[in-house]
Amino acid sequence: MPDTVTATDALIKVDNLSKYYPLASGLFSRVRHYIHAVEGVSFAADAGEVIGLAGESGCGKTTTGKLLLRLIAPTNGYIYFNGIDVARIPSGGKLKAYRRQVQMIFQDPYESMNPRKTLYDIIAEPLAVHKIGNIVGREQVVADSLARVGLVPPETFMFRYPHELSGGQRQRVAIARAIGIKPRFIVADEPTSMLDVSIRTGVMKLLLELRQEYNLAMLYITHDLAVARYMCERLAIMYLGRMVELGPTEEVLQNPLHPYTKALISAVPVPDPTFKREAIPIKGSISRPVDPPSYCRFYPRCPVATDYCRENKHPPLEDKGDGHYVACYNV
Amino acid sequence: MALLEVSDLTMHYRTRSGWVQAVERVNLSLDRGAAIGLVGESGCGKTSLAMSLLKLLPSNAQIKEGQILFDGNDLVPLTEDQMRRYRWERISMVFQAAMNSLNPVYTVRDQIVEAIQYHMPMRYEEAWSRVAKLFEFVGLDPGVMNQYPHEYSGGMKQRAVIAMALACDPDIIIADEPTTALDVIVQDRILKRMDEIRSELNMAMIYISHDIAVIAEVSDRIGVMYAGKMMEMADVVTIFQKPLHPYTFALMSAFPSVRGEKHELVELPGEPPDLISPPKGCRFHPRCPQATAVCSEKAPEFTEVEPGHFCACWNPRSK
Numbered sequence: 001m002p003d004t005v006t007a008t009d010a011l012i013k014v015d016n017l018s019k020y021y022p023l024a025s026g027l028f029s030r031v032r033h034y035i036h037a038v039e040g041v042s043f044a045a046d047a048g049e050v051i052g053l054a055g056e057s058g059c060g061k062t063t064t065g066k067l068l069l070r071l072i073a074p075t076n077g078y079i080y081f082n083g084i085d086v087a088r089i090p091s092g093g094k095l096k097a098y099r100r101q102v103q104m105i106f107q108d109p110y111e112s113m114n115p116r117k118t119l120y121d122i123i124a125e126p127l128a129v130h131k132i133g134n135i136v137g138r139e140q141v142v143a144d145s146l147a148r149v150g151l152v153p154p155e156t157f158m159f160r161y162p163h164e165l166s167g168g169q170r171q172r173v174a175i176a177r178a179i180g181i182k183p184r185f186i187v188a189d190e191p192t193s194m195l196d197v198s199i200r201t202g203v204m205k206l207l208l209e210l211r212q213e214y215n216l217a218m219l220y221i222t223h224d225l226a227v228a229r230y231m232c233e234r235l236a237i238m239y240l241g242r243m244v245e246l247g248p249t250e251e252v253l254q255n256p257l258h259p260y261t262k263a264l265i266s267a268v269p270v271p272d273p274t275f276k277r278e279a280i281p282i283k284g285s286i287s288r289p290v291d292p293p294s295y296c297r298f299y300p301r302c303p304v305a306t307d308y309c310r311e312n313k314h315p316p317l318e319d320k321g322d323g324h325y326v327a328c329y330n331v
Numbered sequence: 332m333a334l335l336e337v338s339d340l341t342m343h344y345r346t347r348s349g350w351v352q353a354v355e356r357v358n359l360s361l362d363r364g365a366a367i368g369l370v371g372e373s374g375c376g377k378t379s380l381a382m383s384l385l386k387l388l389p390s391n392a393q394i395k396e397g398q399i400l401f402d403g404n405d406l407v408p409l410t411e412d413q414m415r416r417y418r419w420e421r422i423s424m425v426f427q428a429a430m431n432s433l434n435p436v437y438t439v440r441d442q443i444v445e446a447i448q449y450h451m452p453m454r455y456e457e458a459w460s461r462v463a464k465l466f467e468f469v470g471l472d473p474g475v476m477n478q479y480p481h482e483y484s485g486g487m488k489q490r491a492v493i494a495m496a497l498a499c500d501p502d503i504i505i506a507d508e509p510t511t512a513l514d515v516i517v518q519d520r521i522l523k524r525m526d527e528i529r530s531e532l533n534m535a536m537i538y539i540s541h542d543i544a545v546i547a548e549v550s551d552r553i554g555v556m557y558a559g560k561m562m563e564m565a566d567v568v569t570i571f572q573k574p575l576h577p578y579t580f581a582l583m584s585a586f587p588s589v590r591g592e593k594h595e596l597v598e599l600p601g602e603p604p605d606l607i608s609p610p611k612g613c614r615f616h617p618r619c620p621q622a623t624a625v626c627s628e629k630a631p632e633f634t635e636v637e638p639g640h641f642c643a644c645w646n647p648r649s650k
Contacts, residue, residue, distance in 0.1 A: 056514035166602050167373075196372035196541065198599035201585045205598060223514070226544075226587035230596060253589050267519035268589050269544035273567040275590060277548075279519055285484060286514070 010044035011217045012068065012185055017041045017077035017087075019063055023290060036289045037063045039241045041077070042317065047184065050211060050218040052232030052249060054225055056264075056286055060241040061221045065187040068219060069102050070095060081185070100130050103178035107190035109170035113162045119146070120158045123177045130181055145176035149206060168199035172206070179210060189221045204231060225268055229253055234323075237261045240289045240297040243317060247324035257326045260298050296328070304330045332403060333360040334502060334535055335384075340397035342383045349607040353379040355559045355614075356397070358633055358641075363502065366529060366536040368550030368567070370543050370582070374603060376559040377539045378427070381505045384537075385422055386414050402502075420450050423496040425489075425506040432492055433480040440476040443495045450499045465494040470524050486517035493525065497532075505537045510545065522549055543586055547571065555579045558604050558614040561633055565640040575636060575647035577621045613645065621646045 019038040022031040038060040045051045053061045066072045068079060070086060079087040086098045103126070106112040113122055123142045127133060133141060139158075146154035149172040162170055171191060178186055188207065192200045208231065211218055220231050228235050228249060235249040237258065245258040256262045259282070266280040284301045296302070296309045309315075309329055317325040342354040354376045361367050369377045382388055384399055386406060399406040406417060426432045434442055443465065444458040453461070463473040469490045480488060489509065496504050506525065510518035526549050529536050540546050546553055547567055554564040555578065563576040574580045584597035601618040604610055610617050616626040625645050633643040 056516065168602065196603075197543075197582060197585045198372060199602070201596045201598040202600075204596070224587075225515075226589045229589055229593065230587050250593075263516060265589060267515040269515075269519070269522075269542070269548045270590050271544040271547055271571070271583070271586050271588050272591060273547045273571055277590075279523075282516070285486065285517065 011047045011082060013044040013078075013080040014068065015042050015078040015080070017064070017067060017079065018075045019060075019067055019072065020075045033291050036241050036292050038067065038074075039289075039292075040314070041238075041243050043236060043243065043246060045185075045217045045219065047217050048211060048215045049234070050208075050220050050232045052228040052235040053219060053221045053238065054223060054228050054235060055238035056223065058240075058286060058288065059238040061238055062189055063241075064238070065104070065189050065219055065221050068185075069104055069187055070098065071104070096130070100181060101183055102185045102187070103181065103183040105171075105174050105178050105186060105188040105191045108194055109167055109174055110162075110194075112174060113170065115162055118159045118161055119151075119173055119176075122162070122173060123180055126177060126181045132181060141180055142176075145180045146173075148179065148210075149173070149176045150202070151176070166199075168195055168203060171195060171203050175203070175206060175210070179214065182214060183216065184214075185217045185219075187219045187221070190223070191220075192227060193222065193224065200227075207231070225253060225265060237264065240286070240292070242297050242314060242327065244298065244327045245325065246317060247326075248322070251322070251324050255324075257320060257324065257331045258298075258328050259302050259304050259330075263303075306330065334363045334402060335359075335361040336398070336400040337384070338398045338400075340380070340383060340399060341395040342379060342388070343393055343395055344379075344389070345391045345393065346607070351606045352609055353392075353559050353606060354383055356633070357556075357561045359554060359561065359564065361503065361535050361537065363535055364529070364533040365552070366526075366538060366550045368538045368540065368546035368553045369556060370540060370546050370553060371556035372541060372603060374558075374606070375556040376606075377556050378507055379559075380556070381424065381507055381537065381539055384505065385418055385424060387418070387424075419446060419501065420499045421501055422503045422505065423499065423501040425492050425496050425504060425509050427508040428512060433488060435480055438477050438479055439483070439491050443476075443491075443498055446495055447498045461498070462494070465497055466491075468497065468528070469494045470520070485513050486521065489513060489517075489521055490524075493521070493528075497528070500532075501534065503535045503537065505539070507539045508541070509538070511540070511542070518545070525549065543582065544588070555582065558609055559606055560614055560643065561641075562615065562644070563640075563642045565642075569640055575640070575642040576644045577619050577646075577648060578615050580648060581618075581620075613643070621648070 020034040020036050023033040023035060024031055041064055055061050067074050074087050078085050089095050120142050123145055124138045127138045127141060143154040146157050151157045151172055192203050222228050232249045235252045236243050236246040239260045245252055245261045256265050263280045263282040270277055282301045294313050296314050299305050299309050315327045315329050317327045320326050320331060337359045340354060340357045344351040344353055357380055371377050394407055440462050443462045447453060447458045447461060462476055466473040466476055471490045510521055538546055538550055550567055552566050553570045555562045557578050563579045581599040585599060587596060612627045612629055613631055616622040623646060631643045631645045633641055636642050
């Protein structure tokens with residue numbers, strides 16, 4: 001077990017986490033193949049820390065987020081929250097107790113709210129589910145949450161419906177809903193990718209402020225590395241279900257070590273016409289990790305691959321100094 | 332004389348609650364072989380402007396005012412029939428969300444052949460071989476042209492849609508968010524190819540995007556739109572280094588970058604206005620940090636402040 005990746009006293013610690021989805025095929029839908037959506041992912045997050053999870057579509061970042069909240073059950077691996085393994089707790093009281101401490105913010109503020117419910121109903125629902133407070137108390141929590149996310153005065157917003165709000169305001173409601181139960185860990189899945197630039201900055205800053213106030217740990221899932229640079233202390237890059245690089249954000253972005261991370265960062269357009277960007281080409285395109293071979297998943301596209309990469313198992317995440325972890329034999 | 336010269340173009344949509352002033356007195360000019368980028372946030376009128384240029388408008392839309400001079404001919408008074416000679420043959424378009432602009436029940440080849448035959452008298456076999464050439468040109472294997480769109484990846488669909496836009500050798504291609512749904516590595520390859528195609532064919536491009544980094548990489552000139560109005564236009568370096576309009580500056584300051592110095596992101600308070608009853612005077616004044624009394628009274632004219640640098644503001648930032 002690579003215990004170096006995961007500090008022992010971290011709030012949330014993930015060890016060798018995997019999720020396989022069966023692909024049914026044939027006349028009687030016998031399962032013959034599996035998509036290895038997430039495989040062998042390990043990391044840890046302290047209270048008050050934002051960890052970024054980046055990569056292209058289909059790399060398993062959202063699946064990882066859902067696994068951490070136990071919205072789906074992992075195939076293998078452990079998730080320790082406060083030292084307790086929550087990967088395998090049965091649904092019921094214990095799972096509910098875990099979910100009392102974690103929340104999720106979704107990408108699309110238009111799809112993640114019931115259009116027939118008022119903002120009060122939406123924000124008070126987690127409180128009701130977890131039987132926190134009475135009706136009077138909940139109204140106060142809803143008002144405080146609305147005020148905290150900048151929807152003031154709260155009385156004028158409380159009984160409105162989601163369709164009366166703009167995208168930025170809706171995402172603020174989603175955040176108000178998430179903080180109402182005072183969680184300790186939040187998974188934010190592309191929370192700003194649907195928002196316009198001028199609105200996005202405000203939502204990003206709000207999330208960072210809340211992180212401070214509540215000493216929240218956050219998993220920030222994004223495809224936008226520039227946004228990750230501003231949101232996260234540490235950044236992890238995933239490729240086809242595997243974590244290939246993890247380290248302090250600025251270190252990963254300015255000094256990437258894995259050949260995939262290098263190619264990915266070199267392809268990001270820069271908002272500066274005088275900056276001459278040198279794109280590092282890689283061959284081929286992303287496939288689906290259906291019954292992947294045991295060697296490195298990036299091998300078929302890798303510009304620096306050797307026979308050693310093909311003959312050995314997927315490289316483990318190894319510390320190359322100062323907490324910069326890379327899964328590659330040729331670094 | 333520029334290839335495309337748009338002056339005072341105004342287009343409104345009629346709705347039950349009133350006229351939506353989506354495009355208001357917009358000016359722009361585009362030379363052969365040049366690339367202009369239009370940036371702005373959702374609902375700022377960039378797509379409405381593009382659709383007005385092709386007059387591909389819904390029945391509740393009306394061009395109220397202005398001229399679209401293409402090669403010296405005004406497109407505004409033309410009938411639908413007359414417009415067909417311009418669409419696709421002279422000005423074509425790559426639509427937002429390429430995934431949805433291909434018909435799922437025909438092969439990609441047949442769809443492009445149909446577009447070609449509609450505009451050019453050509454035998455089916457001839458059109459076929461043209462599709463094969465176009466495929467090679469945009470970087471697709473001609474072997475996949477007999478497949479259906481669902482068999483393509485996102486990047487392949489986008490390339491096919493670009494091939495279709497090139498089918499009739501247009502003078503201008505309007506690309507509306509051409510790479511928004513794609514991953515960065517694929518986006519980078521496609522933008523590069525589009526830029527190469529532009530110089531190989533000496534074609535003019537109008538790129539539309541909310542992403543100023545994408546626009547910065549492929550355009551010579553940038554136009555910044557806000558609430559249906561063109562706020563500022565200049566060459567790409569000037570827009571980034573010496574923006575005059577406070578909105579342009581706000582947009583730049585709110586945009587993060589992976590490279591260079593990590594500057595503080597500045598939040599722009601408020602939300603864009605409702606275009607049925609936009610603010611009096613400058614449409615940006617309620618959110619503008621530099622607004623003065625005149626800004627809420629009278630709309631500033633879009634004027635040439637220095638050669639090639641246009642701006643509509645009463646209190647431009649100092650040069």
